[in-house]
Amino acid sequence: MILSLSLRRFLALLFAVPLLACSGGASDDGKHGGPVVLAAASMHDALEEAADEWAGQGHARPVLSFAASSAMARQIEAGAPADMFVSADEAWMDELEEGGFIRDGSRAVMATNALVLIGPSDGSLTLDPVSGFDLADALHGGRLAVAETESVPAGRYAKAALSQLGVWDSVKDRLAPAENVRAALLLVARGAAPLGVTYATDAASEPRVRVVGTFPAHSHPAIRYPVAMVATSKAAEAADFRDYLLSDAGQAVLAGHGFGPAEQAAHD
Structure with missing residues (x-):
């Protein structure tokens, strides 16, 4: 049986906090684990490699959780503990920004796709x-x-x-x-x-x-992946990991998995 959209959203809200609470995320001061990153499912392989590269530089490895952008956005709206969000489209990030769920000035296009x-x-x-x-x-x-x-x-x-x-x-x-x-x-x-x-x-x-x-x-609309900090994030390294993903090194990891560079978004 195919669930209605409203029921799927209800279930996303219902299970959001328990799901992430079991993922071993960062504490309030960010010292007991890497930042919690909620990301579009299509980013799985690329972000896993980026997290490994980041950890290899001496940082705490980010805690990654993947699902549809819609599900992740609903979890953030429900108050799930998270530090960063990577969406597969602008619309879900727009909704979070309009609702005050992401940190001002932290939003940027991270990658493109086909x-x-x-x-x-x-x-x-x-x-x-x-x-x-x-x-x-x-x-x-x-x-x-x-x-x-x-x-x-x-x-x-x-x-x-x-x-x-x-x-x-x-x-x-x-x-x-x-x-x-x-x-x-x-x-x-x-x-x-x-x-x-x-x-x-x-x-x-x-x-x-x-x-x-x-x-x-x-x-179809241009496929852009915006990244932003969650407004309630207190993890010390979350902003640094975001900056890494936007850096030449981070962009090289994404390119290795077939993603187009963020610069393309300005020309679409």
């Missing part, structure tokens, strides 16, 4: 996502794996692209919705869905899938 159509790695299908392309036929009776399209950034980007290209109506009743982009990726990787829509970085991280086509940048 949207792709994926299929199994042993397939040979190639599609060019242009206006009116026959995506429904390419599913061969199967379903299209996407992150939830009303609140999760990857799903909203997918819906925007498919709508702009004129194929949304032909596939909207043939979706395999997932709680985040990594879950959508796994549906294709495990053969549960013949095709899916993910970020380019997720496709590159999973050897069981291949890129079938790349959505044109004009078909």
Whole structure:
């Protein structure tokens, strides 16, 4: 059974604090652990490596927690202990900023990404996502794996692209919705869905899938990852880790995982 959006938000609020309380985050003075970072699921591999690099410089390793940006934003609104938030879109960061949940002056675009159509790695299908392309036929009776399209950034980007290209109506009743982009990726990787829509970085991280086509940048809002400090953060090193992610060294780690540089955001 697919949960309604309101029920999913209620559950996110209900379990937010217990979930993070078990993650071993920093104390109020930040001395007993690294800063707690809530981040978009698509940032998993890149931030894990960045955290290792940061810890290798003698800092306490950040405590990382990953899920859909929507779920993480709701946790912050519910008062979950956190020091930093990395969103896969501007909208969720906007909501937190408007609500006073992030620290003034700490917001910055950290990375960019692209949207792709994926299929199994042993397939040979190639599609060019242009206006009116026959995506429904390419599913061969199967379903299209996407992150939830009303609140999760990857799903909203997918819906925007498919709508702009004129194929949304032909596939909207043939979706395999997932709680985040990594879950959508796994549906294709495990053969549960013949095709899916993910970020380019997720496709590159999973050897069981291949890129079938790349959505044109004009078909969806620019995919930007803003980072900001949570307003209630007291962890001493949280701001320093944020600055590291925006530095040349941090950007090199992100680039190694396929993310575009933050500078691109100024030209979109």
